[in-house]
Amino acid sequence: MRNYLSVFIIFFIFLTFTSCGLFVKKVSFTKEELQWFNVYNVKDTLIFQSLSTQIKDTSIIVSKELYHDYDWFRHDKKGHCMDLTYYNKKYKYADYNRKTETMFFYCKRDFYDKNPYYLGLTYLRSSFKIDSTTVIKDLEILSLSNKSFKNVYELKCRRMKYHGGTDDDPEILYWDKKYGIIKYITFNGEIWERINW
Template identity: 60%
Template sequence: MKNHIIQFIILATIFSFTSCGLFVKKINFTKEELDFFNVYNTNDVLVFQNLTTKERDTSVIYSKRIYHEYDWLRHDNKVHCVNIDYKNSKYKYPGYQEKSESMFGYCIGENDTKYCISFTYLKSNFKIFNDTETKSTETLTVSKKNFNNVYELVYKRPKFNGGTDDDPEILCWDKKYGIIKYITFKGEIWERVNWD
């Protein structure tokens, strides 16, 4: 009886090592993909100003998490995920309490070969592919800051979308600072004004 217990413990230990992924290759983001996610940290504040009305809008990075997920029994389905949530003064629950929205909620799996960064800001979804071109320079009007190699991304809103004309249609993304500017569907230009 004692030998059966020892054999059971040995088999359970071996099973747990293989199913926990110690002998299975982990899927990881590339350095370039992580550069996009590491632009922001928890509690970062992004302040944007409307060029016409001088109104300001603030987003705060609420949480940031990078993790591996996998099926304990079928460890062949490993994925690497990132999740960045933010709060914005425009998003409120009925009791006027701010709620968080997901900026990045993105996973890659073992069979994913096409490089694509997908993120959402103020209800508009943007994608950066490995062949997405950058603008050579972008100059902000308010802060007079210059940026090189900025992604100018366009949101192709579906015809029957519940969005509004206040949502971003064009977004400028810098690899060091993230979102530096966006233009809404009704043409309002919002530039980031805080850089500390």
């Protein structure tokens, strides 16, 4: 009986160590991947102003999380995830309470490492893909603040024909490595520039 008990205890200890991830390969983000995520902190406020109407719009970063995604049944497929959410006055539930939206959500798993790197970004109902083919502009100058930025990512939204969005959604978004979103142009051609730094 003691032999069975000792075998059971050894088996239980082994199972506990493998379940806790001691023998599991952990995946981490590269410096390039984290540069997109680390631009913002919780409670950062992004204020944009329309060039044509002078109306202002504000987005506030609500949460920022890096965590390991864990699958209890497949211990060898542990992923590392990043999640960044914000709220904007355009997003409300039916009861008029604030609704948060995800700006970044990206998980990296060891079995996906062979695929080409890309990151998805969503802002005001428009989705953008950042990869090796993304256009980088040498110089972008903002009219309202007279600020200039070098090596700005120009991201284009390619929405489907039957997309549920409106023409007020961003079509082109400009991203700076230090400040994040600095400007966007909607599908109807309205230009919004960031005015707070």
